[in-house]
Amino acid sequence: MPAPIRLRELIRTIRTARTQAEEREMIQKECAAIRSSFREEDNTYRCRNVAKLLYMHMLGYPAHFGQLECLKLIASQKFTDKRIGYLGAMLLLDERQDVHLLMTNCIKNDLNHSTQYVQGLALCTLGCMGSSEMCRDLAGEVEKLLKTSNSYLRKKAALCAVHVIRKVPELMEMFLPATKNLLNEKNHGVLHTSVVLLTEMCERSPDMLAHFRKVRQLSSSQLVPQLVRILKNLIMSGYSPEHDVSGISDPFLQVRILRLLRILGRNDDDSSEAMNDILAQVATNTETSKNVGNAILYETVLTIMDIKSESGLRVLAINILGRFLLNNDKNIRYVALTSLLKTVQTDHNAVQRHRSTIVDCLKDLDVSIKRRAMELSFALVNGNNVRGMMKELLYFLDSCEPEFKADCASGIFLAAEKYAPSKRWHIDTIMRVLTTAGSYVRDDAVPNLIQLITNSVEMHAYTVQRLYKAILGDYSQQPLVQVASWCIGEYGDLLVSGQCEEEEPIQVTEDEVLDILESVLISNMSASVTRGYALTAIMKLSTRFTCTVNRIKKVVSIYGSSIDVELQQRAVEYNALFKKYDHMRPALLERMPVMEKVTTNGPAEIVQTNGETETAVLETKPPPSGLQPANQANDLLDLLGGSDIPVIPTAPTSKPVSAGGELLDLLGDLNLTGSPVSAPAPQIAQPPFLLDGLTSQPLFNDIAAGIPSITAYNKNGLKIDFTFERSNTNPSVTVITIQASNSTELDMTDFVFQAAVPKTFQLQLLSPSSSVIPAFNSGTITQVIKVLNPQKQQLRMRIKLTYNHKGSAMQDLAEVNNFPPQSWQ
């Protein structure tokens, strides 16, 4: 039987494998060889074989059949065997395998071995993976070794004791005597591990803590003074090459001492006083040019803030954190912000002094730093600085990553509510949030805002005017549109009468107002909930407007046959209000009274506007050509989620440098001048299915499009117009909205529109607004077609129309060839 191949040989061989399969084959072969070697109880090469097994384990292959072999190695007399055996035990065994208990006896023997390196192996293994049972069995041995004069063993025993205490806290007591003179050591290893042990004991047991605060240690001084002395020596002593790190003596030990001092000084005046001086000394004398010095300063600050320190010291600590914020090293900035966040409640004024630095961190490149800076900024807003802070935070809201926008918006609303210097400022701030991050605003914000607006009675005219202007250009941001619709419905009379005091009143006619509300109703960017708001708003205007009541009646009656069940229900009820209960209408639709301030869930009185909408069932007609999207059901659910559809978190892609990207930059510039613009398109990966476009995310930009509409068909009184929208994020998608109107004197019913496109295109037909085209051009059917045109070919379409008219069934085929180039290029 030839000797098993050497470890390094195996490693070299496996690394030559070019495929996963090849590697697997090599591994299997070697495993088989190792297994038979194990079966033969080969003592000579067991060590080599287990080492190889450990390598293969690291590559991810199973190695459990080597567990017992590790135990055999541990039991061997050879040091080489023990070394690999213990390593194997730590890698392959843990307390969940019964087999591990077999180790206990070996470890016990090795703890008493004549060679300190063997003892060391045993202590290390026990201290890393010892189970509770093992710890119970062997705690006595560990305790013995804790008292030895051999510093190599003593330091390991201390950490082993720490592990024992973590696993079996009741055993803590037995280590107490041994701790008496631990700190008298000169050896830094022992000092360090002793401090760790003392820390563990004090953290776990208040009794221990009290004990260590009071009781005199062996060299007749208490623990705190002793620690202070050791720390002082470390700082004051000259250069010690053995423990030096960039000019600082044993930073590891310094930090651990500072941490133990923190625990001892917490809530204890005497201890805190005893450590005051040394803390001040460390805080002022530590070299800050390298990370190691800052690590010590950081720990010092944490300690100062946690104990009962005098105010001068606390200010010193916060100033250190303030300096950290200006450090070039982002790690330092990061820990500074984290610490400031912890202290902002207790030392608010001191932290306030660093407010401008914190606000600067909002512009940092690191995402976690930005988040902490944002949270801190909100914590620092108060009545005095609210205007300035809000300005910064609104700017941040404009430019931050999507994952922050919802939290930031909520934070701004909260702060504005608490500290708004004037009602007008408050409304303006809300407007700004709605227009810049309107799609990220949380659902509960809408009713809260509505309540706020209702209660600011003197601002009604101003508010409705601003909201009207905001949605005039763009009605894609659902929360903004919802609030605006509601306000227009409530205060539309103020709008048309031009009563605004705060700014130049605009000239608006009733028809113009109804135009915008109807656009919202029709638009495919509007969520179902939003449509509900719009319809109700239109209805309310019937008592506030004078000239356009008939128009309102018409709109309302059309939606009586809407496919959206919620809209249909409302329309039918409003219709009934017109027809049978007209005398009640004014009273029902009266102005809302000032509301009681209710808790976070928003006022319950707003019943007219949205509570919940039932999810409507959209029936999509199967497209005559093109592919049926496979997960249509899922996409539908996305669509019906309403305005709280989360933006898909950004994959690690940078901003797209494409024509779309430039467009975003253009919008970004517009944002800064304060005019209401849609939020920049979120970075969503190219959707394979066109249905994605129907989320409330502003994928379509009417402003930039400017694509001329066409009349696609005009015959026998039936006219069909096409209007176009192109997607910002997916330039292959063209959205066509068809409007069918009827100029004859009789309605066209059962209207069905079908379309076909050439093979290189994909088509998706969404459900029409209804199946009846009313006569005399008094209403239209709208329907959305989505065309995917990846090859950017000239758009052509064949359409088929079927409907009933004047008692007979009509049918027609036509080709549409007059698509404008901008719709497909």
Added chain:
Amino acid sequence: QIHFILLFSRQGKLRLQKWYTTLPDKEKKKIIREIVQIILSRNQKTSSFVDWKDLKLVYKRYASLYFCCAIEDQDNELLTLEVVHRYVELLDRYFGNVCELDIIFNFEKAYFILDEFIIGGEVQETSKKIAVKAIEDSDMLQETVEEYMNKPAF
């Protein structure tokens, strides 16, 4: 307390895993996959710290190897960076100008060195000299020298 230490290459290949808490094998593999992915996707401009579950990950890249430590909330991140750096220094002292290949071919040594520096997730020795001497003395105790040369030819 350090919960675990991972060393992995820029391609995500694991070079060392030391766990100071008990977890099922499957769980460990899942954690490794997740953390490797998180860290490899971070760019130069971000800090060396990542909040992950209830732990903090502290990582630093040395040449082609990532060193990652998972610490608890109350542990000092800046000091952990020093801990990582000290481990690299120890490896460097032992191997002489250590590179990734040294750790691949002598992985068991890397573990031995780590075990002389950290036990149970806590630092046991703050002197470079003493830690390295312990390893070298242990090496001398080994019975078959040919198996474990310091710098094998590969």
